[in-house]
Amino acid sequence: MLRLYMRLGIPVLVVCIVAAAGLGVTYAMTKDKIAAQDREAKAKSLRIVLGRAKSFVELDAKKDAVVYEKATAAAVDVRVDGLFRALDGTGAQVGWGLLVAPRGYGGPISMAVGVDRNGKVTGATIASMNETPGLGTKVITQKDWLPRFSGLDTSAGTESVRKIDTIMGATKSSRGVRKGVGAAAAIYTDVLKSLEGGSGQ
């Protein structure tokens, strides 16, 4: 019996060990490049929503775990992907960059929202999504829609976005985007505003 186990087990074991070694090498070779691409992609969408900022410093997932916890609670069912302090050239904080992912029609919509120190939305952009071409994608192709979020007051939290209409034919997608901005507004008013550099001049 033992011989049967050995006969069947050893080939599988050998293949797994070789595969693990190969993957380890590939991972080590691509790790830094992937991390750099990821940072670049995040910075790119943050720069779109908060052009005034020169750099973005992410709140540390470990050190600021409590902030993330509170932010997730404030966002309700919207995923929080990252919170960033937006700094100008002198290192002074000009606002916050938030990466959130509300649910659209075709899964999560990854988006960036900027909020300045007066609690006004500075812009919202979509980094990636999987909405239906020609219908859900109207949230991007209808060029005058996303800019409507700029200047929105966040003091009403998730309710702040009520006055922005959804798009006909892209109801679920635009509702998703709206929810994303609403979650960002709620995170700002409930959590970030009271942090150092959060509000006031």
Add this chain to the structure above:
Amino acid sequence: MKEWMRVLRNGLSLENPLTVLMIGLCSTLAVSTKLEGAFFMGIGVIFVLVMSNVLIAAVRKFTPDEVRIPIFIVIIASFVTIVDLVMKAYLPSVYSFLGVWIPLIVVNCIVLGRAEAFAYHNTVWLSVADGIGMGLGYTVIIAGLAAFRELFGSGQLQFLGATLVTMPAFYRPPNILLLFPGAFILFGLIIAGSQALNRRIAAKDAAQAASLKEAV
């Protein structure tokens, strides 16, 4: 060499995975909305198919029949992970377009199907031909379908950030081409076309075989 070329050609025509064997269709319908994404999906599939075919053919003598499937899957999944990591590092825009379809190559019917039906019973050298032939057969169809859907469905054809062709301004792209029904209809037409082509190739092969027999 003749046998090698025949195996290669079969993947492209007589046994084309998409139009004849009709396997691996889900990714074909899903990612064929953009030429760029479909092209790199094809490259990824060719890489995984050739590499896993080679490895599976190489270890086939040491593979106990009872546990061949876990061994195939480990080999295939490893190469897919390599494609996943490399694409994430060097082609992030393509990677985000393809999304879940890259990891799904692990369970792509073409890859496991060729491992089981071909590489497990043939030499390494022939398995290379099968991998390239099947991979190209997949890539040609998916890229062609994507080029058509992107050009006529969105009004322009792009590749790596460069716009190749733009339709004239009066052209109103019909939405259906980018949706699944459009993919189904177009794919049906492609099957019909390739069936007609394959019938000719098969007839030529038969005629050749007959004249060979006569000569003997």
